[in-house]
Amino acid sequence: MKPPIPEEILGEVRRLCNIVNIIGEYISLEKKGKNYLGLCPFHSEKTPSFSVSEEKQLYYCFGCGAAGNVFGFIMKMEGLTFPEAVRFLARRVGVHIPTPERLLRREKSLEEKLITANELAARFFCYNLVKSESGKKVTEYLRKRGITADTSEFFKLGYAPRGWDSFLRAAQREGCPPEILLKAGLVSSREGGGYYDRFRDRLMFPICNHRGRVVGFGGRALPWGDKDSPKYLNSPETPVFNKSSVLYGFHLARSYIRRIQSAIIVEGYTDAIAAYQAGLKNVVATLGTSLTGSQGKLLRSQAKEMIIAYDADAAGRSATWRGFNLLQDLGCTVKVVELPAESDPDSFIRQNGASAFNSLVEQASPVVEYRLTRMKVENDLSTQKGLLSYLEEALPVLGSISSPAEREIYLKQVAEVLGIPERALRDELRRYRRDGQRRDGGHNITLKDQTNNINQIKADPAEKMLLALMLVYNQLIGLVREELQLSDFSSSHLRQVVEVIWQMESKGSLISGEGIINYFSDLQVQQLVIEAVMDESLSNLPQEMAERMARDCIEKIKSQQLSQRWR
Ligand SMILES: [Zn+2]
CATH class of the missing domain: 3.90.580.10 (Zinc finger, CHC2-type domain)
Incomplete structure (x- = not known):
């Protein structure tokens, strides 16, 4: 390679x-x-x-x-x-890129040095957790969160002590040059020269590559730490640490995944550790980012069945869709664990115990079922508008099922929800497929020229403008949230974007169109966002003007809602 x-x-x-x-x-x-x-x-x-x-x-x-x-x-x-x-x-x-052979040779020796530095750090952090005076408080904290000594040792958890150069000095005593520590992302350089520890007063999770060698760290802030520092601080990308190709816990879970031919995929370190302790040893974490192609291939090389147990929030759900599509393309059977709203595996296990989580995993539903259930929750089925939008969203899902028998089963369910005869739904599905073929010019299009063939998305103009306003003027998001609910947006594409924006606002993240497109692999959704941020006419408006426009849009959306309801 x-x-x-x-x-x-x-x-x-x-x-x-x-x-x-x-x-x-x-x-x-x-x-x-x-x-x-x-x-x-x-x-x-x-x-x-x-x-x-x-x-x-x-x-x-x-x-x-x-x-x-x-x-x-x-x-x-x-x-x-x-x-x-x-x-x-x-x-x-005029940027010089070394030939692949030369890159390989240059990286070999540097790679080994960086891994050695990371493994030195892992031993240092471990020692500090178990043996040092300051580690005692951290051990107590781990026990309080339900992590046993055995589990802590199994995952080689550690503690990065307070102070600016404890690790730096220890590493230098071992003969490790600071330039290598810097390249490994273990220290940072001071402005006036010299170095200081990157990880200070943090609980440390070593991250290993698939051969079990330490390539990076996740550092979690402790409850008594500085409130302004980020909750998680990770190693930066280095020649040995590429976040998109590493799966947390993979080297520990591999043999279990092979044996039971199934893998559980969670978001965070603590989710993986909690699931492991609950007896589910075939668990890996994607570390906050959504599943990538190389991670998917790594898993597929071990087993066919994948069970996604991401956080039950908008970002987690959107990552679940993407993970599902990716894994299905790799030939996996994918199931989804349904957690109660706003919870994650770690918090769920702490509140409800290991056996409750085990039975959730056993009951994990196939993705089609999961999607149909979500649509039922997200659309207000007591209104005609809600029923129609449920139908619009259900058609592509039904159309994606390749087994005829399976399709019949779900078709029956959807017809029941809609309260229409199955025959009518079958006609709708046929129409949907015919339109799809016409859209594609009657033949299959390859992935490469898909972007050439997308039609403009038909979303309500007021809804589109409101989205653009929220992206450009973040301070308007609060107003929109007060006035509208997610279900007030009629386009499902738009709803996905708005949901992520609201989620990010709650977490206090900076929101921009350029940043938000990374959340979506669906080209139509990406297009919707880029379209909104490229709208020249909305930039540099005075604050009151932007707010008045937002209020106009909100009124329009509300009145459309009303007239729909009474029609
Ligand atoms: Zn064009």
Whole structure:
């Protein structure tokens, strides 16, 4: 396998490539306000609807919906893979990327040094938890959270002591040079020269690669620690630690996953540890980010059945969809554990005990069932509007079931919920499939040119504008939440985005369109967000003006709701 292009080189290329100049070499662009406008290279048109934002380094076509960043543009335009596109652009801006062979050789020795430094740190943190005076308080805290001494030892939990250089000094005594500690992300450099410990007064979770070697850490703040510091601090990406390819606990769970031919996937360290202690030893964690392709392949190499037990909040549900699609494409059977709202495996086990969690896992439902249940909860089925939107959402789910017998079973269920004859629903499904074929031009489209074929999303204009306003003016989110409920938004795509925005606001995260597209792999949803942030007319409005527009949208949405209800 070819080694990946190092992150620092990727960043360098990204920094040096101005998307306006790169795209400007293919089509002529004209400055219109803050953005640049030109004729779209991906569909034929007479009036320009292809917009490029220099500030956001994104492009978006209002005609066909094509959207992405500079690497995506080159991949599409030149028909290249991602690494090929990076090399292509690197040559253009004069960044040198070593050949794959050279990268491999350079990394070998550095890799080994970084792992050695991480393993030294793991031993140091472990020692401090078990043997030092200051570790006692942390041990007490672990017991209070229900983590036994055996479990703590099994996962090699540790404690990074208070103070600025306890680990740095210990590592130097062992002959480990600070430059290596810096590259391993274990220390940071001081402005005036010198180094200090990255992890201080934290509970430490060592993260291992699939061979069981320590490549990084997650550090959790302790209840008595500084309130302003982040709850979790992780190792940065290094040549040995790539968050998107590591699965927490995989080296410990692998043999169990193989034996029972099933893996449980959770979000966080504490979820994995709690599940392990509850007797479910085939558990791995994706560490907050959603499941990636390489993680999925790693799991698929061991077993076919995957059980997703993500947090029961909007972000967790959205990650569940993405994980499901990815795993299904890899040929897995996927089930979903349904936790009570706003809980996660760790909190659930602490409140309800191990056996309650075990039975939830046993009852994990196939994804189709899980989705149909969620739709029933999310749509108000006492209104006609709710019933119609339930139908719209159920059709693609029914259409995705390949087994005819299975499809019949669910078709029956959905018809019952809607209170219509099965025959009518079958007609609807046929119509849906026929329309789908027409949309795709009568033949299957490949993934590569999917973006060329998306139609503009039909969402209510007032709802679209309100979404854009929330993304540009975060301070309006509170107002919208007071006035509207999720179910007031009629488009399911839009509802997904709004739900994540609200979730992020509750957590106090910074919200931007550029950041939020990373939550969605669905191109239609991505398109909706990019469309909203590219809307020039909404930037730089005075605060009162933005608020008045938001209130207008809210009124419109409410009155549409009312008229729907009385129709
Ligand atoms: Zn276009």
